[in-house]
Amino acid sequence: MARNNERRSALADAGIRVLAEEGARGLTHRAVDAAAGTPRGTASNYFPTRDDLISALVDRIGERLTPDPEVVASRDTRPPDRALFADYLRDVVRRLSADPHVSLALFELRLEAARRPAIAATLGAWRQRAFQEDVAFHGDSGLPGGQTELALFHYAIDGLMLDHLTAPLDTGLSVDAAIAEFVDRILQ
Known part of the structure; x- marks a missing residue:
C-alpha cells in the first residue's frame, strides 16, 4: 500500500489529540481513526503496532x-x-x-x-x-x-x-x- 504523508501526519495529529484528551490508555488505533475521521483500520495500516503509533507520535510532536x-x-x-x-x-x-x-x-x-x-x-x-x-x-x-x-x-x-x-x-x-x-x- 502506498503511503500518503499527509494522511500519516493527519493520523499522528489525531493520535496526539487522543493522547492529550484521553491519556495513554485511551490511545488505540480505533480511537485514532475516529479522531481523524478515517475508516476503521486506517491507523493500523500506517502504524501496525502500538509501538509504531507511539513512535510516530513522538516524531510528529x-x-x-x-x-x-x-x-x-x-x-x-x-x-x-x-x-x-x-x-x-x-x-x-x-x-x-x-x-x-x-x-x-x-x-x-x-x-x-x-x-x-x-x-x-x-x-x-x-x-x-x-x-x-x-x-x-x-x-x-x-x-x-x-x-x-x-x-x-x-x-x-x-x-x-x-x-x-x-x-x-x-x-x-x-x-x-x-x-x-x-x-x-x-x-x-
Missing part, C-alpha cells in the same frame, strides 16, 4: 515543536546575551502553550515511559537528541551558560508548563516573569 526558522534567523543579529536567551525561552514556552495538545501528549508519553520500557527508549532517545541539538545551537550561538545550565532550563520549563497546563499555582508570577527569574538565577 518533534515536528510540531520545531522552532520557526524565520524566528530563529530574526535573532541572528542580536548579541548573544541573557536577554536573547530569555527570548529563546519565551519562544519555547509560546510554542508549548500555543499547542496544548502537543504539550499534554508529551507529558502523557513521559508518564507512560515510566511504565513501559519501549516508550521510555523511544521517547528517551528523542529527548536526548533534542537536548544535544539545543546544546549545540546554544554553543554555536555563543549564548551564556553551558550544558548544565541548559539542563536546568529544561527542568524549569517542564515544571512551568506542567503547572501552566494543569492546576496552576496562584503565585502572582506571570509566565514571562518566571522566565526572567529563571534566566537571572540560573545564569549568574
Whole structure:
C-alpha cells in the first residue's frame, strides 16, 4: 500500500489529540481513526503496532515543536546575551502553550515511559537528541551558560508548563516573569 504523508501526519495529529484528551490508555488505533475521521483500520495500516503509533507520535510532536526558522534567523543579529536567551525561552514556552495538545501528549508519553520500557527508549532517545541539538545551537550561538545550565532550563520549563497546563499555582508570577527569574538565577 502506498503511503500518503499527509494522511500519516493527519493520523499522528489525531493520535496526539487522543493522547492529550484521553491519556495513554485511551490511545488505540480505533480511537485514532475516529479522531481523524478515517475508516476503521486506517491507523493500523500506517502504524501496525502500538509501538509504531507511539513512535510516530513522538516524531510528529518533534515536528510540531520545531522552532520557526524565520524566528530563529530574526535573532541572528542580536548579541548573544541573557536577554536573547530569555527570548529563546519565551519562544519555547509560546510554542508549548500555543499547542496544548502537543504539550499534554508529551507529558502523557513521559508518564507512560515510566511504565513501559519501549516508550521510555523511544521517547528517551528523542529527548536526548533534542537536548544535544539545543546544546549545540546554544554553543554555536555563543549564548551564556553551558550544558548544565541548559539542563536546568529544561527542568524549569517542564515544571512551568506542567503547572501552566494543569492546576496552576496562584503565585502572582506571570509566565514571562518566571522566565526572567529563571534566566537571572540560573545564569549568574
